[in-house]
Amino acid sequence: MTTQAENTSSGLMAKAVKEGIFAGFIAFGMFLLYVGIETYQNIDNQLVWRTRWGLLAVFVVVAAIGRFLTVAFFKPMVDRRKLAKAKTGVLEISSEKSFFHKHFLKIALIALLLYPIGSVMLFGPQGSLKYVDNFGIQILIYVMLAWGLNIVVGLAGLLDLGYVAFYAVGAYSYALLSANFGLSFWVLLPLAGILAGFWGVILGFPVLRLRGDYLAIVTLAFGEIIRLILINWTDVTRGTFGISGIAKASVFGIWSFDVSSPNYFPKAMGLATSSAWYKIFLFYIILALCLITAYVTIRLRRMPIGRAWEALREDEIACRSLGINTVATKLTAFATGAMFGGFAGSFFATRQGFVSPESFVFLESAVILAIVVLGGMGSLTGIAIAAVVMVGGTELLREMEFLKLIFGPDFTPELYRMLLFGLAMIIVMLFKPRGFVGSREPTAFLKERKAVSGSFTKEGHG
Amino acid sequence: MASGTNTMNDTILKVEHLSMKFGGLMAINDLSFEAKRGDITALIGPNGAGKTTVFNCITGFYKPTMGMITMKQREGKDHLLERLSDFEITKHAKVARTFQNIRLFSGLTVLENLLVAQHNVLMKASGYTILGLLGLPAYKNAAKAAIEKATYWLEKADLVDRADDPAGDLSYGAQRRLEIARAMCTGPELLCLDEPAAGLNPKESLTLNALLRGIRDEGTSLLLIEHDMSVVMEISDHVVVLEYGQKISDGTPDHVKNDPKVIAAYLGVEDDEVEEVIAEVESEGGAH
Numbered sequence: 194m195t196t197q198a199e200n201t202s203s204g205l206m207a208k209a210v211k212e213g214i215f216a217g218f219i220a221f222g223m224f225l226l227y228v229g230i231e232t233y234q235n236i237d238n239q240l241v242w243r244t245r246w247g248l249l250a251v252f253v254v255v256a257a258i259g260r261f262l263t264v265a266f267f268k269p270m271v272d273r274r275k276l277a278k279a280k281t282g283v284l285e286i287s288s289e290k291s292f293f294h295k296h297f298l299k300i301a302l303i304a305l306l307l308y309p310i311g312s313v314m315l316f317g318p319q320g321s322l323k324y325v326d327n328f329g330i331q332i333l334i335y336v337m338l339a340w341g342l343n344i345v346v347g348l349a350g351l352l353d354l355g356y357v358a359f360y361a362v363g364a365y366s367y368a369l370l371s372a373n374f375g376l377s378f379w380v381l382l383p384l385a386g387i388l389a390g391f392w393g394v395i396l397g398f399p400v401l402r403l404r405g406d407y408l409a410i411v412t413l414a415f416g417e418i419i420r421l422i423l424i425n426w427t428d429v430t431r432g433t434f435g436i437s438g439i440a441k442a443s444v445f446g447i448w449s450f451d452v453s454s455p456n457y458f459p460k461a462m463g464l465a466t467s468s469a470w471y472k473i474f475l476f477y478i479i480l481a482l483c484l485i486t487a488y489v490t491i492r493l494r495r496m497p498i499g500r501a502w503e504a505l506r507e508d509e510i511a512c513r514s515l516g517i518n519t520v521a522t523k524l525t526a527f528a529t530g531a532m533f534g535g536f537a538g539s540f541f542a543t544r545q546g547f548v549s550p551e552s553f554v555f556l557e558s559a560v561i562l563a564i565v566v567l568g569g570m571g572s573l574t575g576i577a578i579a580a581v582v583m584v585g586g587t588e589l590l591r592e593m594e595f596l597k598l599i600f601g602p603d604f605t606p607e608l609y610r611m612l613l614f615g616l617a618m619i620i621v622m623l624f625k626p627r628g629f630v631g632s633r634e635p636t637a638f639l640k641e642r643k644a645v646s647g648s649f650t651k652e653g654h655g
Numbered sequence: 656m657a658s659g660t661n662t663m664n665d666t667i668l669k670v671e672h673l674s675m676k677f678g679g680l681m682a683i684n685d686l687s688f689e690a691k692r693g694d695i696t697a698l699i700g701p702n703g704a705g706k707t708t709v710f711n712c713i714t715g716f717y718k719p720t721m722g723m724i725t726m727k728q729r730e731g732k733d734h735l736l737e738r739l740s741d742f743e744i745t746k747h748a749k750v751a752r753t754f755q756n757i758r759l760f761s762g763l764t765v766l767e768n769l770l771v772a773q774h775n776v777l778m779k780a781s782g783y784t785i786l787g788l789l790g791l792p793a794y795k796n797a798a799k800a801a802i803e804k805a806t807y808w809l810e811k812a813d814l815v816d817r818a819d820d821p822a823g824d825l826s827y828g829a830q831r832r833l834e835i836a837r838a839m840c841t842g843p844e845l846l847c848l849d850e851p852a853a854g855l856n857p858k859e860s861l862t863l864n865a866l867l868r869g870i871r872d873e874g875t876s877l878l879l880i881e882h883d884m885s886v887v888m889e890i891s892d893h894v895v896v897l898e899y900g901q902k903i904s905d906g907t908p909d910h911v912k913n914d915p916k917v918i919a920a921y922l923g924v925e926d927d928e929v930e931e932v933i934a935e936v937e938s939e940g941g942a943h
C-alpha cells in the first residue's frame with residue numbers, strides 16, 4: 194500500500210513539474226510580445242522599443258509555479274475532501290460542527306457588544322469614531338435593512354426593488370415630525386415604523402396582484418415615485434436641499450447629546466467632550482434595533498403567518514388550495530418588511546442629522562437586495578455576513594491608501610467599489626449560487642431538526 | 656342509527672347546469688350531477704373531457720360561465736361555491752383539493768407542509784399573530800395540537816419516518832400521499848383528488864386505495880378524477896362519466912362499466928356501429 198501511495202505521489206509530482214513547465218512555456222509565448230517588449234515614444238517623438246525581461250520572467254515563473262502548485266497540492270486536496278465527504282455520506286450540511294460554528298451567534302453578539310468599548314480603548318474616543326461610525330453603524334444599518342427586506346424577498350418570495358422607499362418614508366417621517374412638532378426620537382421611532390408599514394400596505398394593495406417580473410418593475414417604479422415626491426414637494430420636504438438640523442436622539446429623555454444642554458451626557462458621566470460618545474450610543478441603538486428585527490423574524494417564522502410566507506414562496510396556488518388568503522398574507526409580509534425599513538430610516542435620519550432625496554436612490558435598493566441574495570435568501574446569519582463583507586468591504590476600500598503607490602496618486606479606490614461589488618457578486622454566485630448560507634432551518638420538527646438544502650427551496654415568483 | 660344512515664345518504668355536493676366556456680370552446684356543457692355524503696364519487700372520461708375543468712370550477716380556481724354548485728355541510732349550512740373565491744372554498748365551505756401535477760412546498764419539511772395546511776386554525780389560535788408573538792399558552796397548545804394532527808395524518812400516509820425531510824426529497828408516490836395528507840389537514844368535508852393514482856406503480860396504487868378508503872370511513876366524502884380503472888372500479892361508490900364536457904353516464908361502477916356509451920367513448924366502436932351510437936346519443940341528447 195505504502196509503495197503504491199509513494200508511486201502515485203511521485204507520479205503526481207512528475208506530472209505537476211511537467212505541467213508547470215508547460216504552463217511556463219505557454220506564458221512565455223503569450224506574454225513575450227505583450228509584456229516582454231514595450232514600445233514608447235522618446236523625446237524626439239520617435240516610437241522606439243525596449244525589452245522588459247525581468248517582468249516577463251516574473252509572469253512566466255508565476256504561471257509555472259502556480260500551475261505546479263495547483264496540480265501537485267491544490268487539486269489532490271480538493272479531491273480528497275470531496276472523497277471524504279462522499280465516504281461519510283454527509284452532504285454539505287454536516288452534523289459535526291466545530292465549537293466556533295455551534296456558538297457562532299453568541300460569539301458574534303458578545304463581539305458586537307464589546308466592539309465600541311474595545312475600539313475606544315485601542316484608539317481613544319476620537320480615534321474610535323471611524324470604527325464605530327463608519328464601520329459599525331454603517332454595517333448595522335444595512336444589516337437591519339437587509340433583514341427587513343429578507344422578510345419580503347427571502348421569506349415571502351416577493352421581489353421588491355423599491356425597498357428604499359420605506360427607508361425614505363421612515364427617515365422623512367422622523368425628520369419632518371421632529372422638525373415641525375418637536376417630538377423626540379423615542380416617540381418617533383415606533384411612529385416612523387408604523388407609518389412605513391402603513392405605506393407598505395397602501396403600495397402593496399395595487400401591486401401585489403402582479404407576479405414575478407411585473408411586481409419587480411412596479412415596486413421599482415414606486416420607489417422612484419416616492420423619491421420624486423420628496424424632490425418636488427418642496428413646501429414640505431424642501432426638495433433637493435433636504436432637511437438639516439434633525440434633533441439627536443436622547444438617552445431616553447434623561448440625558449441629551451447637545452453640548453449646550455445642561456444635562457449633556459458625557460458631562461453627567463464625567464467623560465471628555467467628544468462626539469464619539471454619541472456615536473457609541475447610536476451604535477447600541479442600531480444594535481438593539483437589529484436584534485429586535487432578528488428576534489421578530491425568528492418568532493414570526495414559527496408562527497402560522499411566517500410559515501404561510503414561506504409556503505407562498507414555494508407555491509402560491511397550493512397555498513390558496515389550503516385556504517390561505519394569499520393577498521392578506523402578502524400584504525402582511527410587505528407591511529412587516531416596510532416597518533423595519535421605517536425603523537432603520539428614522540435611525541438613519543437621527544444619525545445623519547440631515548436627510549435629502551439623494552440618500553434614497555435606486556442604487557440603495559439594489560445594494561440591499563444584493564446583500565439579501567448574497568447572504569442566502571431567508572438566512573439571517575448569511576445576510577449579516579454578506580452585509581459585513583459588502584458594506585464593510587467598500588468602507589475598507591477608503592482605507593486602502595497603499596493602492597495609490599501601485600496605481601498612482603490619482604487613484605481613488607472607493608470609485609471602484611461598484612466594480613468590485615459586481616465582481617464579488619459574480620464570484621459568490623458562481624461558487625455559492627444559493628448565497629453564503631444556502632440551507633434553511635425548518636420551523637418545526639418531529640424527531641430531529643435537519644437543515645433543508647437550498648436545492649429544494651424556491652425563490653418565489655412574485 | 657336512522658339519522659346516521661340519513662346523513663350517509665344525503666347529498667354533499669350538487670352541481671347543476673354547470674357550463675364553462677373558454678373563448679369559443681365549450682369545455683363543460685350543462686353538466687349536472689350529485690355526490691353523496693360518505694361516498695367516493697369518481698369523475699372519469701377520456702382525455703380532454705373536461706374533468707379537471709369541473710374540478711377547477713368546484714374548487715374556485717375557475718369561475719363557471721353558468722350553473723350552480725352547492726356544497727351542503729354537515730351542520731346543514733349551504734355554500735354556493737361559484738360565488739366564493741378559491742381560498743374561501745377551503746376555509747369556509749370545507750372543500751379541499753389536490754393537483755394533477757403535484758404541488759407541494761418542496762423546500763419545507765413534510766411536517767411543515769402539514770402545518771401550513773392548518774393555517775386558518777393556527778392563525779385564530781395565535782390571535783392573528785399578535786398574541787402568539789407574546790408567547791401566550793393558548794397558541795402553544797394549538798401548535799402542539801397541530802403537530803399531533805399532522806402526526807396522525809403522517810401515520811395514515813405512512814410518512815412518519817420522513818417527517819423532518821424536505822418534501823421535495825420524497826419519492827413520487829410519497830409526494831402523492833403527502834399531498835392528500837396535507838389536504839386532509841385542512842379538515843375538509845369533501846376532498847377532491849385530481850388523478851391521485853397517476854404515475855403510481857401497482858403496489859403504491861394499492862396503498863393509495865387503502866388510504867382513500869380510510870379517509871372515507873372517517874366521514875370525509877371524496878370526489879376523484881381518475882384514469883386508472885382498477886382504482887376507479889375498486890373503490891368508488893358512484894361514477895360519473897364525461898365526454899366532450901357532457902355527462903354520458905352516471906351510476907354505480909357496474910352500471911357504468913356495462914354502459915354502451917361509456918364503452919364507445921373509451922374503446923371506440925366498429926365503423927358500422929358508429930352511426931348507430933351517434934343516433935342513440937343524439938336521440939338521448941334531444942330527449943334531454
